[in-house]
Amino acid sequence: MEMWFTEKQTENVGITCKTEKTLYMETTQYQEIALIQTLQFGRMLVLDGTVQTTENDEFIYHEMITHVPLFTHPFPKNILVVGGGDGGAVREIVKHPSVQKVTLVEIDGKVIEVSKNFLPTISCALENPKVEVLVEDGIQYVKKHKNKFDVILIDSTDPIGAAVGLFSKEFYKAIYESLKEDGLFVAQTESPFFNKELISKVYQDIKIIFPITKLYLCAIPTYPSGFWSFTMGSKKYDPLKIDENKIINIDTKYYTREIHKSAFSLPKFVKDLL
Numbered sequence: 303m304e305m306w307f308t309e310k311q312t313e314n315v316g317i318t319c320k321t322e323k324t325l326y327m328e329t330t331q332y333q334e335i336a337l338i339q340t341l342q343f344g345r346m347l348v349l350d351g352t353v354q355t356t357e358n359d360e361f362i363y364h365e366m367i368t369h370v371p372l373f374t375h376p377f378p379k380n381i382l383v384v385g386g387g388d389g390g391a392v393r394e395i396v397k398h399p400s401v402q403k404v405t406l407v408e409i410d411g412k413v414i415e416v417s418k419n420f421l422p423t424i425s426c427a428l429e430n431p432k433v434e435v436l437v438e439d440g441i442q443y444v445k446k447h448k449n450k451f452d453v454i455l456i457d458s459t460d461p462i463g464a465a466v467g468l469f470s471k472e473f474y475k476a477i478y479e480s481l482k483e484d485g486l487f488v489a490q491t492e493s494p495f496f497n498k499e500l501i502s503k504v505y506q507d508i509k510i511i512f513p514i515t516k517l518y519l520c521a522i523p524t525y526p527s528g529f530w531s532f533t534m535g536s537k538k539y540d541p542l543k544i545d546e547n548k549i550i551n552i553d554t555k556y557y558t559r560e561i562h563k564s565a566f567s568l569p570k571f572v573k574d575l576l
């Protein structure tokens with residue numbers, strides 16, 4: 303008997319993967335967590351039926367959510383990740399020698415536990431001495447800490463349930479306050495094909511608060527439409543005016559100097575959303 307997993311990405315579109323077995327499944331206070339062994343993508347973390355990360359394509363998302371902002375800031379020392387309990391973003395952040403401390407604030411401790419147990423190549427840096435892992439509400443955490451971080455990353459799920467507040471103008475204001483005077487942040491902002499209104503709204507909201515607002519793109523096979531966006535809000539540094547020589551050699555599979563620039567070249571229909 304063949305087993306297949308389908309994420310219904312929209313009312314009318316889905317992604318279907320042949321699976322070997324379900325390694326773990328549990329419903330927490332926040333969501334249903336599943337860890338599935340797929341043939342094409344390796345192990346896959348699924349939250350409330352939506353694919354969060356897979357062993358084979360996670361590098362694209364995790365490199366792009368981290369290295370673009372960390373190379374935009376000339377000397378990022380203190381980093382906050384909201385969400386991202388799988389640890390993929392943290393693994394990339396600690397590759398930057400300037401980084402002294404990474405704080406990961408994940409609302410659902412089970413996501414961290416499951417990733418540590420089943421996704422060792424993704425969660426491997428969670429035990430790094432520079433990393434502090436906190437299980438609490440990221441929105442409350444950001445509100446409590448002012449003028450503290452060089453870079454903040456919002457590594458969230460889709461804007462449903464507990465994550466809705468992470469896409470709000472009020473939260474972006476709190477992020478502004480939580481950043482140092484030359485700080486910057488990046489949020490994952492969904493698919494330009496399937497989430498057009500969300501992308502427009504988020505961009506406008508961030509633009510009112512941050513002097514520099516930029517959207518960038520990458521291709522991720524397992525996410526809806528395969529085409530993904532991130533939005534950056536920055537107080538001082540422009541990601542397109544960086545000193546390229548400051549991009550040092552760190553071990554990556556997707557991110558390059560060229561990609562750092564080209565990711566900001568937007569197709570006409572995406573530009574028109576902004």
Ligand code: AG3
Pocket residue numbers: 309311352353354355363386387388389390391457458459460490524525526
């Ligand atoms: N967070 C973004 C996942 C969104 C995918 N959406 C979907 N499959 N419907 C990924 C977290 C990885 N650290």
